[in-house]
Amino acid sequence: MEKQFTSLELCAGAGGQARGLEDAGFQHVALVEIDHYACETLRANRPEWNVIEADLNSWDPSPFQGKVDLLSGGVPCPPFSVAGKQLGKKDSRELFDRAIDIVSVVHPRGVMFENVRGLLDPKFDDFRRHISNRLRRQGYSPKWKLLQASDFGVPQLRPRLVCVALRTVDIKYFSWPTPSKAKSATVGEALKDLMAVNGWSGAERWALKADDIAPTLVGGSKKHGGADLGPTRSKNAWKQLGVDGGGIADSAPESGQPVDLEPKLTVRMAARLQGFGDTWQFQGGKTAAYRQVGNAFPPPVAKEVGCRIIEAWRENDNARE
Numbered sequence: 001m002e003k004q005f006t007s008l009e010l011c012a013g014a015g016g017q018a019r020g021l022e023d024a025g026f027q028h029v030a031l032v033e034i035d036h037y038a039c040e041t042l043r044a045n046r047p048e049w050n051v052i053e054a055d056l057n058s059w060d061p062s063p064f065q066g067k068v069d070l071l072s073g074g075v076p077c078p079p080f081s082v083a084g085k086q087l088g089k090k091d092s093r094e095l096f097d098r099a100i101d102i103v104s105v106v107h108p109r110g111v112m113f114e115n116v117r118g119l120l121d122p123k124f125d126d127f128r129r130h131i132s133n134r135l136r137r138q139g140y141s142p143k144w145k146l147l148q149a150s151d152f153g154v155p156q157l158r159p160r161l162v163c164v165a166l167r168t169v170d171i172k173y174f175s176w177p178t179p180s181k182a183k184s185a186t187v188g189e190a191l192k193d194l195m196a197v198n199g200w201s202g203a204e205r206w207a208l209k210a211d212d213i214a215p216t217l218v219g220g221s222k223k224h225g226g227a228d229l230g231p232t233r234s235k236n237a238w239k240q241l242g243v244d245g246g247g248i249a250d251s252a253p254e255s256g257q258p259v260d261l262e263p264k265l266t267v268r269m270a271a272r273l274q275g276f277g278d279t280w281q282f283q284g285g286k287t288a289a290y291r292q293v294g295n296a297f298p299p300p301v302a303k304e305v306g307c308r309i310i311e312a313w314r315e316n317d318n319a320r321e
Contacts, residue, residue, distance in 0.1 A: 010073030014292035020302025037284030151179035177304035199255030219294025
């Protein structure tokens with residue numbers, strides 16, 4: 001029987017990365033998250049998961065020392081996002097260093113972190129080098145790669161920066177996942193059935209116009225307003241696809257509404273564009289639920305990276321037998 005690899009996830013959010021790693025073959029020993037509604041989402045969908053609602057800065061990771069194969073997470077992205085002020089290490093929400101502190105306590109076999117493309121900006125070169133050097137001093141060999149969600153079947157233009165750091169003896173067996181040869185669905189193809197669920201006769205016409213993959217979904221910050229699809233440039237991109245980006249709808253268009261309606265997305269529609277299965281339910285009100293979706297790491301991308309990590313470990317283990 002093949003070894004079951006374990007994972008400890010930090011800043012787990014609504015479970016995008018956790019779902020992908022679960023599909024890759026990881027068993028989660030714990031998931032740490034500070035947002036109450038995100039914790040409720042995790043508990044509602046996976047009652048068997050050990051969900052810890054806690055602030056990472058004060059949480060004690062010592063009970064997991066030596067008990068985890070992979071330490072994963074998506075530390076807050078606003079410090080590096082072009083949609084924010086890009087304060088980096090000066091931002092109070094910056095948790096990369098705290099995550100590396102936890103690595104030093106837990107001593108996992110490997111590490112996987114994801115964040116926004118903005119972390120690749122030249123202004124953060126020193127910060128990435130700092131994080132890489134801290135990982136090297138603990139015996140890991142870090143690799144950074146920008147992955148595009150649409151290359152892995154997600155119908156969305158969502159670039160994410162992934163850091164994989166494995167022990168030196170393992171890293172030579174690791175390779176990044178390669179893009180799928182299958183073309184991602186357009187927004188129209190992905191959502192036509194959800195747009196038509198209440199009998200709206202314009203769904204077919206709308207789907208033909210929504211003939212490209214989605215722009216990047218923006219989860220936003222608790223410091224700013226309600227749920228919508230992002231700044232003006234994002235709303236304009238959605239408008240080209242026939243979507244009103246000014247908010248999130250409570251439900252799909254109703255029967256009898258104009259066929260030329262420019263509909264808003266529902267939380268369920270946004271979740272499907274993010275790569276979540278339709279059975280994954282989000283807790284909290286509409287704004288809280290949408291923020292969980294918009295801030296998530298697409299499960300299909302996490303799965304592909306997770307599979308490559310497991311392959312590297314198994315290949316090394318087999319080579320040593």
